[in-house]
Amino acid sequence: MGYARSTVANCMPDLNDPTSSTSYRPAPTAPEHLNNTGCKIKYSEGKGRGVYASKPMPAYTLLEINPALLFSAEEYEAHGRHTVLDHYTFKWRDGRMALALGLGSLFNHSDSPNVSYSIDTSTESIRYTTVRAVEPDEELCIYYGTNLWFKPVEISDGRTCADTELVDDGWGGLSAVAGEVEASSSSNHVPEDTSDPNAIVPDEDLPFTRVKLTSDEDDEETSEAVRTVQAWAVDIPDPRHTTSALKWLKSSGLDTPTLSHLKRVRKSPTGTHSTLLLTSTSPTIAPELPSDLDLAAPYQLAVPRSAALTPTSLALKNALWPTVFAPRRKGEPEDWSRARAQWACAAMVRVVEEARAARAAGELPIASYVPAPPEEPAWPSYLARDTRVSSAHPLRHAALNVVRALSNSTASTSASIIPATAAASTPPTSAPTKNGQHYLLTSRALFVTHEPCVMCSMALLHSRVKEVFFLVPMQRTGGCGGAACVPKLEGVNHRFAIGRWKTGAGGVSVEGLEIDEDIDS
Ligand SMILES: C[S@@+](CC[C@H](N)C(=O)[O-])C[C@H]1O[C@@H](n2cnc3c(N)ncnc32)[C@H](O)[C@@H]1O
16 A cells, blocks of 8 residues: 555565464455455465455446544554554555455455555545456455565466566555555546546546547548447338337337437338337347237348437438437547546556566567457457567557457467457457458557557558557657647548546556657557
8 A cells, every 4th residue: 555564574474374473374264255246255376365256247346445444653663563464554645554444455466456446535435446347256456566575476367566567556556545646636637536437527637638639530430430239120011100100119118218319210212111210129039019010020230329420420320220410519529437537547557567568578668458448348458569679570569569469369369469358369249340340440449658650640540449548758759749640630531539648647657668759659
């Protein structure tokens, strides 16, 4: 908290060792315990007790708010550190020591944590929140930091914490709480912890700085980029019945706000009939129609998922279904919610971790990551390292490798190109392959440790990526504002947003990511 490490750490009892000389022994069975968010206690192989999910949990689920028991550093020095409490104690921001009263004390450590926590000094409490979607029976783990006092048991991908140098994550890393990153959340570029994950984060508190693009940033300027959703529609053979059909629709309960960006009626070009858009809910069960109206059988069709932001996108969307025109003011940036900012921090932590693992394996410390979007947690995510060294291939840059990972996602993958989720081998049909073009990153965000070079930036532009976040600027070679800004160039047919990560934001450090500034990234 790190968990407070003391000079006697090595003399501390091993919670997993029944022969340990301490009087502490893990109980043979976990107590019956289920909190109201669905966390339960179970024994975790080699770790003692742990906290587990009893049901599926979406990303950013608030798991627990635990009061902290605070005591002075002197008390800790004289007593606490000589007891089993040392395993559970961590440093509070003001130098006192703290113990989480509740399940918080039972979260085990993982170097790929699925839970982050934040300290609320005003209420002297700690909030634990999932950072990604969690499966039933999955262990819920936090990140203790780099100075572990025990040998961590292997995590699911076969690595141990000792294999990689890890990031001190201001969102999930206990060491961050120990004051290794700025204590104040705003100076750490971490949005205030409010209970509302939808709260909009002011621009100055975002973990990145937006690189300003002068042109409009609408990402739906080509027909293949138009995002669609399946909806039910019905033809009205006699257009004179359109008003009655509309009246029925309004009272039917089918008329939900999900399609409010679309007109309800489309007239056939010849005027022979009109079509009524019914609903986007239930892809399998056709909506029931009134018997007193002369309507054909309902059918499904693809309609635009959102309003049109530009005249070009309006024309493209109208070709599918009459769409509302809601232009964004030129250069107006997208709002970011707190949940989305947390998702971005977790993604940047993950990609930095991968880059450090790449370096340990003899590669350049560069990695790239396309996480599942927070609003589509079931979509596959992709992770790739730079493999120029091992492949002796000058084009195996991390950003290109991750695009290859996406396009190869139905084929077998190599160790350096990792579908970062189990779902990667069978992407849902609504995932990025939906346009039939497997390299497309339409509507996806890409996190990369080093500013992509001009070549990679151009490739990303072709892939229609929505936004790129990078940590290390590359003044001489970068294509996202360093040597050039590719999405700003005149004549390009797509623009992506760029975020330059703020120093220390989310507890992410650039340590270990040094590369020669002339190397393309
Ligand atoms: C805060 S306690 C966590 C709850 C603890 N497992 C229990 O049964 O009370 C921290 C202790 O859990 C164990 N632990 C936590 N994460 C571990 C991991 N990844 N591998 C092995 N042991 C772990 C270590 O013994 C550590 O000192």
